[in-house]
Amino acid sequence: MACPTTFRFTFWKLVxxxxxxxxxxxxxxxxxxxxxxxTHLSDQFPWGIWISFDVLCGVMLAAGGFxxxxxxHILNIKRLDSIIRPTILTAFLGYILVCAALMYxxxxxYNIWHPLIxxxxxxxxxEVAYCVMLYTSVLALEFLPVVLERFHLEKPLQVMRAIxxxxxxxxxxxxxxxxxxxxxxxxxxxxxxxxxxxSPLLPVFFFLSAIAVGLAMTIFESSxxxxxxxxxxxxxxxxxxxxxxxxxxxxxxxxxxEDLARRGALKLAFRPGYETYLxxxxxxxxxxxxxxxxxxxxxxxSPNGLYFSAVSVVLGFITNRMNVSITGFEGSTxxxxxxxxxxxAVSGMIIALxxxxxxxxxxxxxxxxxxxxxxxxxxxxxxxxxxxRVAEHxxx
Amino acid sequence: xxxxxxxxxxxxAITLAITLLPHSAQAPLEKIxxxxxxDGPEEYxxxxxxxxxxxxxxxxxxCEQACASQNGLAYDDRIAAEQYQSAHKLTCVVTRGDKFMxxxxxxxNDPSCASVCPVGALEKTRLGPVTYDPSKCMGCRYCMxxxxxxxxxxxxxxxxxxxxxxTLCPDRVAQGKQTxxxxxxPTGATKFGERDQLIAEAGQRLRDHPGQxxxxxxxxxxxxxxxxxxxxxxxxxxxxxxxxxxxxPLPLLTYRVLSQIPDFVAxxxxxxGGVWWITHRRExxxxxxxxxxxxxxxxxx
Numbered sequence: 001m002a003c004p005t006t007f008r009f010t011f012w013k014l015v016x017x018x019x020x021x022x023x024x025x026x027x028x029x030x031x032x033x034x035x036x037x038x039t040h041l042s043d044q045f046p047w048g049i050w051i052s053f054d055v056l057c058g059v060m061l062a063a064g065g066f067x068x069x070x071x072x073h074i075l076n077i078k079r080l081d082s083i084i085r086p087t088i089l090t091a092f093l094g095y096i097l098v099c100a101a102l103m104y105x106x107x108x109x110y111n112i113w114h115p116l117i118x119x120x121x122x123x124x125x126x127e128v129a130y131c132v133m134l135y136t137s138v139l140a141l142e143f144l145p146v147v148l149e150r151f152h153l154e155k156p157l158q159v160m161r162a163i164x165x166x167x168x169x170x171x172x173x174x175x176x177x178x179x180x181x182x183x184x185x186x187x188x189x190x191x192x193x194x195x196x197x198x199s200p201l202l203p204v205f206f207f208l209s210a211i212a213v214g215l216a217m218t219i220f221e222s223s224x225x226x227x228x229x230x231x232x233x234x235x236x237x238x239x240x241x242x243x244x245x246x247x248x249x250x251x252x253x254x255x256x257x258e259d260l261a262r263r264g265a266l267k268l269a270f271r272p273g274y275e276t277y278l279x280x281x282x283x284x285x286x287x288x289x290x291x292x293x294x295x296x297x298x299x300x301x302s303p304n305g306l307y308f309s310a311v312s313v314v315l316g317f318i319t320n321r322m323n324v325s326i327t328g329f330e331g332s333t334x335x336x337x338x339x340x341x342x343x344x345a346v347s348g349m350i351i352a353l354x355x356x357x358x359x360x361x362x363x364x365x366x367x368x369x370x371x372x373x374x375x376x377x378x379x380x381x382x383x384x385x386x387x388x389r390v391a392e393h394x395x396x
Numbered sequence: 397x398x399x400x401x402x403x404x405x406x407x408x409a410i411t412l413a414i415t416l417l418p419h420s421a422q423a424p425l426e427k428i429x430x431x432x433x434x435d436g437p438e439e440y441x442x443x444x445x446x447x448x449x450x451x452x453x454x455x456x457x458x459c460e461q462a463c464a465s466q467n468g469l470a471y472d473d474r475i476a477a478e479q480y481q482s483a484h485k486l487t488c489v490v491t492r493g494d495k496f497m498x499x500x501x502x503x504x505n506d507p508s509c510a511s512v513c514p515v516g517a518l519e520k521t522r523l524g525p526v527t528y529d530p531s532k533c534m535g536c537r538y539c540m541x542x543x544x545x546x547x548x549x550x551x552x553x554x555x556x557x558x559x560x561x562x563t564l565c566p567d568r569v570a571q572g573k574q575t576x577x578x579x580x581x582p583t584g585a586t587k588f589g590e591r592d593q594l595i596a597e598a599g600q601r602l603r604d605h606p607g608q609x610x611x612x613x614x615x616x617x618x619x620x621x622x623x624x625x626x627x628x629x630x631x632x633x634x635x636x637x638x639x640x641x642x643x644x645p646l647p648l649l650t651y652r653v654l655s656q657i658p659d660f661v662a663x664x665x666x667x668x669g670g671v672w673w674i675t676h677r678r679e680x681x682x683x684x685x686x687x688x689x690x691x692x693x694x695x696x697x
Binding site: 043047105123128200 | 481482483508511512513514515516517532533534535536537538540541542544546549550552553554555556557558638640641642646647649650651653654657660661664665668669671672675676678679
C-alpha cells in the first residue's frame with residue numbers, strides 16, 4: 001500500500017512549494033521583527049485573520065471529528081464507520097495547525113503554557129486554552145489506532161479499543177464546550193460588535209454551525225478523496241449526511257432569524273452598507289443556497305449536488321466567522337482591517353500544510369481501511385469506472 | 397435510521413440554548429470581579445479613585461509628562477501632540493475647541509480585561525488599581541478586544557511586546573501617595589482620593605453649578621462603576637467616551653455561560669453515556685433475539 005512513487009512535478013505540487021516558500025519567508029519576518037512589522041494589526045484591531053481564519057475557522061472546519069465520532073460510536077450509526085478515519089485525521093490535523101497558528105499570533109508564544117499553572121476560570125480564553133489542549137490530546141488518542149494498526153501493534157490496539165467510548169464522550173463534551181466557547185469569547189463586547197453578529201446566543205450559533213460545517217466538511221473531504229485517490233464514493237452515506245445537514249441548517253436558520261428579529265437587527269438587514277452586504281453573502285452561502293439545494297432529493301442524491309452544497313456551507317460559515325471577528329468590529333473601531341501579505345502567506349502555508357499532511361497520511365497509513373476489500377466486492381459489470389480506477393491505483 | 401436518532405446530538409445545543417436565554421440564572425455579582433472573588437462590590441467604596449473635572453483643566457499636559465516619567469516612557473513635543481492613548485502614552489489630554497478631556501484607563505471595579513485574561517496577568521486590586529504583570533502575559537490580546545473603553549494598548553513594534561495601560565500608579569497608591577498625574581496637576585482638575593468621597597464631591601459640584609456641567613458623573617455607574625470619575629461641560633461623546641455603555645459589569649455576560657460548564661460536563665457525560673448504552677443495548681438485544689429465534693427454528697426441525 002505504501003509504495004513511494006517516483007517524484008514528479010505537478011501543478012498542485014508547485015502551488016504547494018510556492019505557498020510553503022512564501023509562508024516560511026513570512027515566518028522569518030514574524031519571528032525576527034515582531035507583530036507590528038508582519039501584520040496590519042493595531043491597537044484598534046488587535047485580532048486579525050490569524051485568529052479569524054486560522055483559529056476560529058480552523059476549529060470550525062475540524063468539527064467533523066466530534067460530529068462523526070458521536071454519530072458512529074454514541075448513536076451507533078454503523079454506516080458512517082467507513083468515513084470516520086479521514087474525518088478524525090482532518091480534525092487532528094486541524095487542531096495541530098490551529099496550535100501552530102496560535103504560536104504566530106501570540107505576542108509571547110513562549111508563554112503559551114502559562115494557562116496550565118496560572119488559572120483564571122472566569123476567562124473564556126482560559127477555557128478555550130484548556131479545551132484545545134485536552135481535545136488535541138483526545139484526537140491524538142482517537143487517531144492512534146490508525147498508526148498502531150499500520151505497525152501491527154496488537155496489545156496497545158486492544159487498550160485503545162477498551163477506552164474508546166469514554167474517550168469519544170470526552171471528545172464530544174470538550175468539542176461542544178470549545179466550539180461554543182469560541183462564540184462565548186465575543187459575549188463580552190456587546191457595544192463593540194455589530195448587531196448582525198452580537199447575540200446572547202452566540203455560543204449556540206457557533207456550536208450548531210460547527211456541526212453543520214463538520215458534516216459539510218465530511219462530504220467535501222469524501223468527494224475530494226474519491227476524486228483524488230480514486231476511491232469509490234460512499235454515496236448513500238453522504239446522502240444521509242446531507243439530510244442531517246439540512247435539518248441542522250434549518251434549526252440554525254430558524255434560531256438565527258428569530259434572534260435577529262427579537263433584537264431588532266432584522267430591519268438593519270435591508271439598509272445598504274458594507275456590513276449588510278457581507279451579512280447577506282454569509283446568509284446566502286451558509287443558509288439560503290444549501291437549504292434550497294439540499295431540500296431537493298434529486299440534488300441531495302447526486303454527488304455534484306452534495307459537493308456543491310457542502311462547499312457553499314463551508315464558505316458561508318467561513319464568511320460568518322470572519323464577519324463575527326472582523327467585519328463586525330469595523331464599525332465600532334472605525335478602522336478598516338485588511339491583512340498584510342505576511343498574514344495571508346502564513347495562513348496559506350497552514351492550509352497547504354493541512355492538505356500536504358492529509359495526503360501523506362492517506363498514502364502511508366490505513367486511513368481508508370477496507371477500501372480494497374470493499375471495492376473488490378463492489379466490482380460489478382456496470383461499474384467499469386471503478387474497475388479502471390482500482391487498476392490504476394494498484395499500478396502505482 | 398440516522399434521521400430518527402440524530403436529534404439526540406442536538407441535545408447539547410438545546411441545553412445550551414435554554415441556559416443562555418436572557419434573564420436565566422443571574423450569577424451573583426461578587427463572583428465576577430476578575431481574580432478577587434473575596435472582595436464584594438462594597439469593598440470598592442473604600443477604594444481609591446481619580447476625579448477629573450474637565451472644567452478646571454487648562455490643558456497644560458503636565459499629567460501626561462508626569463505619567464510618562466512615572467512609567468519610564470519617553471516624552472517630547474511630538475508625543476505631547478498625539479491625542480490618543482498608545483503603548484508609549486498611557487494618558488492623553490484631548491482638545492476639542494476650547495474644551496479639554498483626559499483619556500486614561502478607567503480602572504473598572506469589575507474589569508473586563510481582568511476577567512478575560514486567561515493567565516490572570518491583569519488584576520483588580522483592593523485599593524483600586526487594575527494592575528498588569530507582563531511576566532504572566534502570553535500576548536493573546538483578549539483584554540484589548542474585551543475592554544469596553546478600548547484602553548489596553550500593545551507594543552506592536554517590539555519582538556516580545558507587553559500590554560500597556562494606566563494602572564493607577566499601584567506602587568504609589570500602596571504607599572499612601574497620590575497618582576503621579578494628580579500630584580502634578582496645578583489646578584486640581586485631577587484629584588485623587590477615596591472613591592466614595594470623590595463621588596460625593598462630584599455630586600456637590602453638579603448641584604452647585606448645574607449650568608456648568610453635563611448632569612452626569614461618568615464612571616459612577618458605567619460597567620458597574622470605575623475608579624476614574626469624570627465631569628464634563630460638554631457631552632462625553634465629544635471626546636470619544638461611549639454613551640451606550642452598560643450599567644452592569646460586562647464580565648457577567650461571559651460568566652453566566654462559563655458558570656454552566658460544570659453542570660454541562662456532568663449532564664453531557666450522563667446523556668452521552670446513556671445514549672450509548674441505549675443504542676448498543678438495542679443492538680445486543682436484537683442479536684440475542686436473532687440467535688434465539690434461529691435456535692428455536694433449529695429446535696423445531
